Amino acid sequence: MKKIFATLLTCAMMLSLAACGGGGTGSGGSGSQSSASQGGDAPAFKMIVGSTVQDDSASGVALLEYFKPYVEEQSGGRIQVEVQNNSVLGGDRELYEALQLNTVQCSFGPMSTLANFEPNYAVCDLPFLFSGKEDAYTQLDGEFGAKLAENLPNIGMRLLAYGENAFRNISNSVRPINTLEDIKGMKIRVMESPVNIATYTALGCNPTPMAFSELYTGLQQGAVEGQDNGVVLTYTAKLYEVQKYYTYTGHIYAANGMVLSEAFWQSLPEDLQQVVDAGAKYAMENQRRLNTEMEEKLAKTMADAGVQFNTLSEDETNRFREAAKSVWEQDGIKSLMDPEIYDMAVAIRDK
Template identity: 50%
Template sequence: MKLKSRYVAVALSLFAVLGLVGAAPALAKTYTIKLAYVVPETQSTHIAAAEVFKPYVEEASKGQIKVELFPNGQLGGDRQAIEAVQLGTVQMTIPAAAVLSGFEPKFQVFDLPFVFKSKEAAYRALDGELGDRLAETLLPLGLRNLAYAENGFRHISNNRAPIHTPEDLAGFKIRTMENPVHMATFKALGANPTPISFGELYTALQQKVVDAQENPIPLVYTSKFHEVQKYYSLTGHVYAATVLLMNEPFFASLPEDLQKVVVEGAVRYRTYQRELSQKQDEEMIAKLREAGMEVNELTEEEKRPFIEKTLPVYDQFADQIGADLIELAKRAND
């Protein structure tokens, strides 16, 4: 009887242990976000991703989300990265908003020449109704816009002479993105726009495939274009936004609490990145001068002929963009 009682006790103990195991919660599912972009580690996009977005998302998700960063175009240029996000092979990217015009023509509103008079005006447009309406156009493409950040105002560098008037650009072979509005803008100014991918630009300038290029201050400095370009003219002809894009099915697959973590991480990223971008503008223009680049800033009076010569670009793209969206962009300057 004692032996039988012992067997019963052992059996009951085993059932109790198994019961506890069965009651133990399952391990929380984990997710990995591959985040790709073309800029180097010294540029504000990467710094904000590394110092704000990645640590916040990983900590706030209690380790359920891991963020892997791929700077320097490791996973391809902006267009390739967007396509990879659409396919879901990459979960996130931070491309120039201008590249999105190849996916949704309405995004060309941001590329209209001199449409924003200041960064503050651009922020009002991006964070308001205009930005929201454009973000909605991406959802059917499998893309979710989490926030708009920035590269800054675009300016022109070249190896011939400082740019003060549109006539100074006559005959220039200038590298642009593969963006119809950018190309139309420089044609209106008398230049010869030549699309070249960003990753190939330094070599193209070095080998004199093109005479000039146009990019924001931090990208010019961090990409070392001052090594192959002598003059930098602060024309501010286009404000360049960036977009935090996520694969929409991936976002939808996240539990609601983790979706909130990602959205909050994007907002924190945007705020920090914009502040850092403005700081880098000031610091890096000084460094470009120290490196021997001749920098000139156009006065409002000097800008006027550029604005007048590029006004036909608005009419050229009004049907593709929508007159209502163009008006929303202009209204941000008020």
């Protein structure tokens, strides 16, 4: 009898302790507030950041060494940031879809891919929209960039800050490009994008859509003669090994950005919204700086390896601009974006 009573007493004590302990802490993995936010040491929010960039790229460093520590420190540990680069969580399109579901809270990706969700971003692929990096920064960080991002909350996303990939320039294995005539008939690999194909057609090239994964072999075997990536990607993908000439044409500015899940944003109190917003801007400011520094360093590395660099003259740049203007007027391209945004873009181009 005493043994039975002791067993019952032990069970009662265990049930009592379980009731006092509650149901444990929430995971926060979907961006929801953790029960630990009521006073424990655990973070109140977990923020997963996904991207396709490499850890040691300018963008990877910006996320890991600028955004993550800034948000964690300035939030007083209330937000835990987990950065997953290297396409661990999927491609750019999959990451934007994950933002809509709030299974990923933030992503860093290209505006050209975001155009699949918000068509107004197709304007970023139009040729010679910006005159240079400083012009791009001013426009994207100002009224124009804000207007582009205006509808994103309605589709489950929010633009925090713009970063960059690069200005697209042309490398090739045939000849230096000093004039518009030098590019005529050249087989240039392009992304499978109507705007990109139309741009190179307008310039008199033979645009050849090809997956990036096939590009090195395509250049090596002569299926295509040139390509149009920025300095950093031309180096990291080793394309310079099969390309002798690199011309700074600056015909398309490839913008990237930090995009947040709108559901996660709305779950944050106002003070933490301000921390995340400021952290994104801080990270992208440094991403642009690091990217520019890397471009300068790697251009020298490629030049030392035998790549010949040159820049179009102002007169020839204007000829390229005029040749590409027809792309802007194509109905199938012009109709992709809101007329107000299109008019703003034209004003930026022609200023």
